[in-house]
Amino acid sequence: xxxxxxxxxGATSGIGAATAKHFAKNGINLILCGRRQERLDALKNELQQxxxxxxxxxxxxxxxxxxxxINDLPEAFQHIDILINNAGNAHGLDPIQDGxxxxxxxxxxxxxxxxxxxxxxxxxKMIAQNSGHIINIGSTAGKEVYPKGNVxxxxxxxxxxxxxxxxxxxxxxxxxxxxxxxxxxxxxxxEVRFKGDSEKADKVYQGFKPLQAEDIADIIHxxxxxxxxxxxxxxxxxxxxxxxxxxxxxx
Ligand code: NDP
Ligand code: 8X3
Numbered sequence: 001x002x003x004x005x006x007x008x009x010g011a012t013s014g015i016g017a018a019t020a021k022h023f024a025k026n027g028i029n030l031i032l033c034g035r036r037q038e039r040l041d042a043l044k045n046e047l048q049q050x051x052x053x054x055x056x057x058x059x060x061x062x063x064x065x066x067x068x069x070i071n072d073l074p075e076a077f078q079h080i081d082i083l084i085n086n087a088g089n090a091h092g093l094d095p096i097q098d099g100x101x102x103x104x105x106x107x108x109x110x111x112x113x114x115x116x117x118x119x120x121x122x123x124x125k126m127i128a129q130n131s132g133h134i135i136n137i138g139s140t141a142g143k144e145v146y147p148k149g150n151v152x153x154x155x156x157x158x159x160x161x162x163x164x165x166x167x168x169x170x171x172x173x174x175x176x177x178x179x180x181x182x183x184x185x186x187x188x189x190x191e192v193r194f195k196g197d198s199e200k201a202d203k204v205y206q207g208f209k210p211l212q213a214e215d216i217a218d219i220i221h222x223x224x225x226x227x228x229x230x231x232x233x234x235x236x237x238x239x240x241x242x243x244x245x246x247x248x249x250x251x
Contacts, residue, residue: 003051006224007031007070007080009060009118010087012039014187015137015220018213019084022221024050031077033069033087033118035059052076060087060114070121079129082224083122085115085159086137090152090193104151111155115162123166126175133224134170136163138181140236146245152193156181160234167233176231180220183238184248185211207250208241 006023010016012034020030024047032040033056040055047053054077058065088111091103115136126132141149142156160179167177190201204210216237223232241249 003027003029004081005029005031005052005077005079006082006084007033007118007122008084008086009033009114011043012036014189015182015185015213015216016084016086017043018217019086019220020047022214022217024053026221026225027051028082028224029053029077031056031073031080033058033060060118061109063117066114066117067121070118078125080122080125081132083119083126083132083134084137084220085118085134087114087118088137088155089189090141090149092195093148093152093193095148096150099151107151107155108158111152112158112162115159119162119166123170123175127170127173130174131228132174133176134166134178135220135223136166136177136179138163138179140181140183140238140245142179142181143236144245149245163234167231176228178223178232179234180216180223181234181236182211182216183236183242183245185213185216187213208248209239210241211237211239 006028008016008020011020011032020032020043023030029052030047031054032043034040037057040057044053044055056069058069060066091106092100136159138159139156141153142160145153163179170177186205190204191198194200219237
């Protein structure tokens with residue numbers, strides 16, 4: 001049987017990169033997406049020892065670039081079995097009255113509209129194939145709202161709604177749709193949120209054992225390897241030390 005192919009957005013770091021590595025070890029061919037070319041190249045060099053790897057460099061905010069990149073995929077990568085809608089970040093952590101409209105644009109354009117632009121290109125392929133699996137990476141921030149989380153939480157609540165909407169509208173097309181919603185995962189997420197302030201970023205994960213990107217990759221692999229009639233619709237995962245967005249057992 002031929003190997004399945006997964007397209008992963010945000011494959012250059014954190015959850016996306018860990019998922020790419022986990023998939024490669026388990027024989028899933030990869031289309032790796034991100035903006036940082038050198039990271040995509042390094043990952044490709046590493047993983048092409050195991051599986052077929054193609055890279056696509058685009059900003060998910062740019063509708064035309066998303067369209068061109070996916071339309072121009074080589075023949076061997078045209079059939080996409082798995083889409084991991086993972087690219088995204090928080091930008092800033094401010095009360096709404098002090099928030100930056102540029103940060104708001106970034107979060108809504110990347111986390112929500114970018115996810116839609118990529119999905120828009122892949123869904124018709126999956127409908128034509130009469131098969132496929134879409135995993136939307138949401139967050140506990142899509143299930144509750146925490147202080148200063150305002151627009152990031154709104155973007156992840158939108159992902160939650162889009163995940164439900166996709167599942168409803170694609171019912172009958174033999175396409176699985178589900179979300180994986182992690183709590184705090186130690187990645188470059190907080191570096192980005194705090195605009196490179198490593199001290200602030202590191203503090204987020206101090207005093208408790210946060211989830212690691214590999215934990216989420218392992219769960220995503222579990223989700224995609226269930227028997228085909230089993231669709232894990234919505235999964236929330238937190239560290240044992242985290243009970244909600246604001247209740248974290250820090251020493
Ligand atoms: P990272 O910052 O480590 O990774 C973010 C990824 O998104 C990078 O690969 C980055 O690639 C990509 N990305 C960001 N902006 C764009 C853009 N404009 N165009 C294309 N790609 C983009 O963070 P995580 O791995 O933690 O985040 C991955 C997902 O997980 C996000 O959706 C995040 O919201 C979600 N999440 C994270 C949690 C956490 O605590 N870490 C918890 C819950 C959910 P590049 O910069 O090369 O473009
Ligand atoms: C990332 C987790 O709690 O920082 O989505 O919003 S949190």
